[in-house]
Amino acid sequence: MYICILNYIVIPMKRFFLLHLLLCVTVILLGQSTAKLPLIGISGTHATGGDTQVNSSYIESVLRAGGVPVVFPINDNPEVIKKMILSVDALIMTGGEDIDPLKNYNEEPIPGLGEINPERDAFDIALIKLALDQNIPILCICRGHQLLNVACGGTLYQDLPSQIQSSGLLKHRQQAPGWYGTHRVELTPNSVLAKILGTTSVVSNSFHHQAVKDVAPNLVVTGRTGNGVVEAMEMKGNPRVFSVQFHPEIPTSRGMDDFFPIFTYLVELASYKRP
Ligand code: MN
Numbered sequence: 001m002y003i004c005i006l007n008y009i010v011i012p013m014k015r016f017f018l019l020h021l022l023l024c025v026t027v028i029l030l031g032q033s034t035a036k037l038p039l040i041g042i043s044g045t046h047a048t049g050g051d052t053q054v055n056s057s058y059i060e061s062v063l064r065a066g067g068v069p070v071v072f073p074i075n076d077n078p079e080v081i082k083k084m085i086l087s088v089d090a091l092i093m094t095g096g097e098d099i100d101p102l103k104n105y106n107e108e109p110i111p112g113l114g115e116i117n118p119e120r121d122a123f124d125i126a127l128i129k130l131a132l133d134q135n136i137p138i139l140c141i142c143r144g145h146q147l148l149n150v151a152c153g154g155t156l157y158q159d160l161p162s163q164i165q166s167s168g169l170l171k172h173r174q175q176a177p178g179w180y181g182t183h184r185v186e187l188t189p190n191s192v193l194a195k196i197l198g199t200t201s202v203v204s205n206s207f208h209h210q211a212v213k214d215v216a217p218n219l220v221v222t223g224r225t226g227n228g229v230v231e232a233m234e235m236k237g238n239p240r241v242f243s244v245q246f247h248p249e250i251p252t253s254r255g256m257d258d259f260f261p262i263f264t265y266l267v268e269l270a271s272y273k274r275p
Pocket of ligand 1: 172205225
């Protein structure tokens with residue numbers, strides 16, 4: 001009787017133990033594999049009253065680098081924006097519209113200023129400030145590069161061609177394919193970008209007419225064109241926050257390797273936050 005009872009109990013216990021062990025191992029392995037897929041928030045935009053949109057090149061670059069892209073739609077709810085930032089392991093601030101000079105750096109608009117999106121300005125600046133507060137890695141691209149400067153107290157050229165003598169200016173709005181580099185950018189040796197790319201001179205694409213003017217006190221310029229336009233920056237003492245005026249996501253999404261390390265670096269940083 002006892003033996004029967006013991007047998008009855010012991011066998012299921014063994015099975016239960018083995019099943020439990022198998023389950024634990026599976027959970028641990030799954031946990032490890034998903035931990036290598038950090039969430040990368042990508043700031044979205046919208047036309048007035050239109051759909052949320054993000055150029056697919058940002059999404060494809062994050063996927064190629066091993067991250068999980070999460071698009072953040074514009075909104076003005078502080079709790080929602082905070083939850084967005086707390087949910088991700090890194091942030092990409094994307095390109096887009098001009099930045100309102102009056103609201104953001106107290107300068108009257110000049111005729112060369114392009115389309116502005118006040119709702120997006122407010123949303124993007126909130127994202128950047130929260131991500132800085134939370135010490136989340138941030139890659140800022142084009143408009144994002146300019147907004148990082150503005151969010152930290154810097155100013156912009158509203159329109160390079162009308163604010164800088166044309167004889168000293170390069171063509172910053174290229175009419176070549178997006179993946180194609182058209183001007184040189186000289187990088188500061190030992191800057192995060194020079195280390196990531198393994199060089200101090202790159203040829204980048206260029207799609208902008210605004211540019212960083214007065215650099216915010218907590219940022220340092222790490223890349224310029226020959227005529228002095230600021231093409232890259234990083235945060236003083238924090239290489240987890242860095243920016244480029246050009247568009248590395250376009251060649252990267254086409255499978256080109258020139259600027260791919262920018263995205264693998266970001267995903268690597270993001271993986272550390274949630275090991
Ligand atoms: Mn440029």
